[in-house]
Amino acid sequence: MSWEFSVAVAAIVVMAVVGLPIGHAMLGASLLYLLVEGQDMGIAAEQLLRGLYGSYVLLAIPLFIFAADLMNVGSLSDRLLDFCRALVGRFRGGLGHVNVVSSLIFSGMSGSAIADAVGMGRIIINLMTKDGKYPAAYAGAITAASAIIGPIIPPSIPMVLYALVSDTSIGFLFLGGVGPGLILGVLLMVVNAAMARRYGFPVEEPTPLRDLPRVTLRAVPALLMPVILLVGIYGGVTTPTEAAALAALYAFLVSTVFYRSVSLRQAYETVRQSAKSTASVGILIAGALVFNYVVTVEQVPNSIRAAMAGYDLGPVGFLLLVNAMLLVLGCLLEANAILLVIVPILIPTAVSLGIDPVHFGVVVVVNTMIGLATPPYGLLLFVVSGITRTPIGQTIRHLLPFLAIMIVGLGLITFVPGTVLWLPRLYGYGN
Secondary structure, eight states: OOHHHHHHHHHHHHHHHTTOOHHHHHHHHHHHHHHHHTOOTHHHHHHHHHHHHTOGGGGHHHHHHHHHHHHHHSSHHHHHHHHHHHHHTTSBTHHHHHHHHHHHHHHHHHOOHHHHHHTHHHHHHHHHHGGGSSOHHHHHHHHHHHHTTTTTSSSOHHHHHHHHHHOOOHHHHHHHHHHHHHHHHHHHHHHHHHHHHHHTOOBOOOOOGGGHHHHHHHHHHHHHHHHHHHHHHHTTSSOHHHHHHHHHHHHHHIIIIISOOSOHHHHHHHHHHHHHHHHHHHHHHHHHHHHHHHHHHTTHHHHHHHHHHHHTOOHHHHHHHHHHHHHHHHTTSOHHHIIIIIHHHHHHHHHHTTOOHHHHHHHHHHHHHHHHTSTTTOHHHHHHHHHHTOOHHHHHHHHHHHHHHHHHHHHHHHHOTHHHHHHHHHTTTTO
């Protein structure tokens, strides 16, 4: 690697430290590299336009964001929450279980951990803290932990980004996330049950059996969204991007026409908010596309692969190293930045070691999602602490058991590939 590349990396660090968004920092550093290398500055625009306009899959991102925002504005979240309370609210620590199960269901619609925490999470936190049933910090901690599941179970915006940089099938990546998402959900509920017994959390009044059909019927239109997504993609009816458009249209029609819970003004504000979120992700993708050109020119992936070969790391050793590195980076960097900048450097080595790209992608996404809730700078920590108005230190103290069990789950997903690949293989992957 040349001194010009070192200057570019240093420039990213400096610009990020002074508060510039990471996408802008990568764009600025890439332009600086082209300048000192004496290359045509127009290469940056060429790489950016080729990447953005040549990747049809990127259209899925704003559509999933829009669908999630509509879910948060309308009454779909409330109806799903009532359904989850009817299912698992009757057990000790029931609202904690409801928190996890609602994330499992809502994840089939939003694809975003932050959308899950801000939307469904805000509602369940208010329920948990009402009348002092649960400490606010505990409600925030389990909300942050359960929100991680959102981008693991399909649809998943991080998996769309991984597919972009790895040229892996989005459909098989989505299928690969189902098993790990369910595993993490069960593990979180086990910890919640243990905490409920330890702290004497209350048992909720069970929903009468005669009311279950009514509660379920009210939630059916919302529950149909993930069904439409999965049937459309895996039934061969739509591409993942077309399925995202269908999901956004369905969420709009259900919220505005069927439930009539979203006015035209609210729908307009939702479009504006979704556009802002999309622009933020778009700038990051643009910066990564240009910087990845710099990385390719400098042959950084080949250098790393040669270094790994020198240490004679097998697949297990490489995955251990990747897990350790990504868990540390997840404490400091945004998940999308890791997926767009760091992961492309690791993919060639993973492929050369015979690691399945779908398995590797799911492991990487789970890593980056855990990073969202990992101290000191996990974004979910700040989101839930803002909602609960509790010091972030108290949230972290309650979160530690959940983080520990999620790392155990990560180890299982990493070293038992069947937990990821059984469902994709069922649908023909690898044949």
